[in-house]
Amino acid sequence: MNSRQQIILQTVIDKGQMSVADLAHMTGVSEVTIRQDLNTLEKQSYLRRTHGFAVPLDSDDVETRMMSNYTVKRALADFASSLVSPGETVFIENGSSNALLARKLGERRDITIITVSSYIAHLLKESQCDVILLGGIYQKKSESMVGPLTRQYIQQVHFSKAFIGIDGWQQETGFTGRDMMRTDVVNAVLEKGIEAIVLTDSSKFGVMHPYTLGPVERFQRVITDEKLSSEVHQQLRQADLIVDIVKPGITA
Known part of the structure; x- marks a missing residue:
């Protein structure tokens, strides 16, 4: 350098x-x-x-991160939206791919979105679907709600699927996050025993951060892009996860 x-x-x-x-x-x-x-x-x-x-x-700025690998993230979001059935209530966590998923689902009248992201809630202000924004401590940089109040609200609402963003994955650690408070919110969601789906681009794999999301057994599915290495793909399958590899126009 x-x-x-x-x-x-x-x-x-x-x-x-x-x-x-x-x-x-x-x-x-x-x-x-x-x-x-x-x-x-x-x-x-x-x-x-x-x-x-x-x-x-x-960078924690959702708008900035959403523009990075935008085409790939939009393809991931389009595929993830196909997994949501009419009449379903889903939880969408903070993150750029999740924001694009929320925008896609917002075109539908027949679903309800629960989120802790004020950015996602604002993105859906003109949407057709119902939106529930859970309260808590407002983490300004990430535009997300965190803390014990958010945990309590998560325990009081019901949903069938949760779309989760991650910051890292290694076989030794499982899924990890770099923010303690947001990681705690995700773990509160996982404790409900619902279908948990990781939605992320492949850049997060092979990276480790301090805080554990999981254990990995609480996740059922990973949606990511074609740049995922064959080694990590195999690791995820060995953890009994369904792995959907998506690229614009093609799913495998």
Whole structure:
């Protein structure tokens, strides 16, 4: 990593996101050079590129994360929506793929969505479906409800399926999250014994974070994309999980 790339990375981390144009102006080089730098930093897993922007790997902003791998995440959401039956009530957790799923399901009148994400609730303000937003402590950065009150609300409502986002998976740890409070909310959902479905792009596999989601036996299904490695695919199957591999237009 050269000195300019170090400056770019630190600026992106400090600001949360930076446009290619702003980075070019700040460093005094062309946008072409900045794009090359961002490609290098992304390949080395220092940051992620979205449409015209660079963001830190661990950005909590749902809107920013939704634009990363948008086409893939939309395909995942479209497939996940096909698993929801008429008249069903489902829980949709926080996260970018889950937000796209909620938007897709919002086109239907015949379902009810329960969520802890104020972002998802706002996304569905003009939707056809019924929406229940559970209360709790408002975690501003992630736009999500967390804490003991949220746990109590989860215990008092009923749903048949839950779509869960994850931050990491390794065979030794199972599914993991990087935020303790949001992980606790997911575990409250899993304790209800409903059908739990992981909805995530393949970049989360092979990564480990501090907080356990699970145990893995409480999950039934994983929906992810074709970049999932064959090794991880086998690990998930060995854990008795149904694995749906999705890419735009094709499901396997």
